[in-house]
Amino acid sequence: MTPRSLPLLGSVLVALLLAPASTRAFSLFPELSSGSPQAVLAQAARWSSVTGLDGGIQVGIAPGVAAALQVDGDALADVEQAILDGIEAWASPVLQFDVQLDAAGTVEGPELGFEIDLFAVSDSHPLFVANPQAFTGLAVPAVDFFASRPLTNGQASSGYGITGADLYLNIDNFEFLAPLGASRLQVLTRVVIHELGHALGLGHPNETTSYDTDLDPFNAMPIDPADPFAGLIVSPNIDVTTVMSNEPCGPNPTAPCPAAFFTSLGPDELGGRAVLYPVPEPTTGMLVALGLLAGAQRPRRRSTSRRRPSTTARVRDCQPIRETHSGSAPPGDPA
Numbered sequence: 279m280t281p282r283s284l285p286l287l288g289s290v291l292v293a294l295l296l297a298p299a300s301t302r303a304f305s306l307f308p309e310l311s312s313g314s315p316q317a318v319l320a321q322a323a324r325w326s327s328v329t330g331l332d333g334g335i336q337v338g339i340a341p342g343v344a345a346a347l348q349v350d351g352d353a354l355a356d357v358e359q360a361i362l363d364g365i366e367a368w369a370s371p372v373l374q375f376d377v378q379l380d381a382a383g384t385v386e387g388p389e390l391g392f393e394i395d396l397f398a399v400s401d402s403h404p405l406f407v408a409n410p411q412a413f414t415g416l417a418v419p420a421v422d423f424f425a426s427r428p429l430t431n432g433q434a435s436s437g438y439g440i441t442g443a444d445l446y447l448n449i450d451n452f453e454f455l456a457p458l459g460a461s462r463l464q465v466l467t468r469v470v471i472h473e474l475g476h477a478l479g480l481g482h483p484n485e486t487t488s489y490d491t492d493l494d495p496f497n498a499m500p501i502d503p504a505d506p507f508a509g510l511i512v513s514p515n516i517d518v519t520t521v522m523s524n525e526p527c528g529p530n531p532t533a534p535c536p537a538a539f540f541t542s543l544g545p546d547e548l549g550g551r552a553v554l555y556p557v558p559e560p561t562t563g564m565l566v567a568l569g570l571l572a573g574a575q576r577p578r579r580r581s582t583s584r585r586r587p588s589t590t591a592r593v594r595d596c597q598p599i600r601e602t603h604s605g606s607a608p609p610g611d612p613a
């Protein structure tokens with residue numbers, strides 16, 4: 279199978295209305311496969327030790343990002359911390375991040391610059407012009423197909439690997455949130471969690487196929503790291519308030535709701551992370567063997583480097599999409 283890339287867009291609409299709460303489930307981004315939940319989840323796009331997970335995913339925060347999001351009364355360090363908190367929210371023993379603030383090597387293009395680049399841009403940036411529904415953030419991951427790619431539990435399967443991603447924050451719309459004062463930084467953390475979630479392979483549970491281990495709205499989602507796809511079913515129940523929802527306060531919000539200020543992973547995100555990035559037991563020895571523990575620093579990506587061989591076929595899909603994630607597989611991709 280010829281590897282291919284599929285940059286897709288993700289966005290979040292933040293702030294605003296009362297939220298109907300209901301159930302817990304997670305979704306995939308992009309949605310590329312069809313079939314049983316187990317088949318889809320096994321092929322789902324994720325980072326692996328062959329695409330940057332070893333030693334921690336390198337995240338470059340472009341120069342001036344925190345300053346661009348600063349409003350009167352903010353300490354620059356507080357803005358930086360809000361961003362870092364959003365990144366670290368996803369960390370686990372197998373999912374770690376090597377973050378550089380004011381990173382000169384960041385470059386737009388999901389396979390350029392750092393493994394994940396974070397930018398703050400104005401409303402006039404072409405991505406936000408093309409995706410006006412992306413109020414405060416956008417994510418653009420690139421995905422290749424691998425005949426075999428390692429999973430974090432030591433197993434391997436064919437499937438999609440995320441090879442790079444760009445995250446964008448909309449400066450103008452964070453200014454719009456300035457009246458929220460310091461709590462605005464909680465919104466910033468939530469948006470970073472949300473967009474990074476896309477870059478890690480998770481979608482909007484309120485928009486796309488959602489997976490759960492049962493239909494119970496509020497119980498935990500137990501995932502066996504040795505068999506992480508077992509017992510997962512398609513759930514018809516939706517939690518619009520969870521961090522990966524793009525309508526945390528409902529479809530037509532007029533005021534902030536508590537969900538806009540979530541600064542940690544909810545059960546949906548914890549379940550999705552456990553499926554895509556299972557933590558093996560016992561951890562330490564296996565993690566060292568898999569090279570997943572951060573510590574041995576790899577060279578940072580430079581502005582012109584590419585992660586994949588230049589022969590990689592790249593299917594651009596930059597049409598404006600409203601994160602419907604309707605992502606049918608490109609022709610020729612395995613179902």
Ligand SMILES: [Zn+2]
Pocket residue numbers: 288289290472476482523524601
């Ligand atoms: Zn989104």
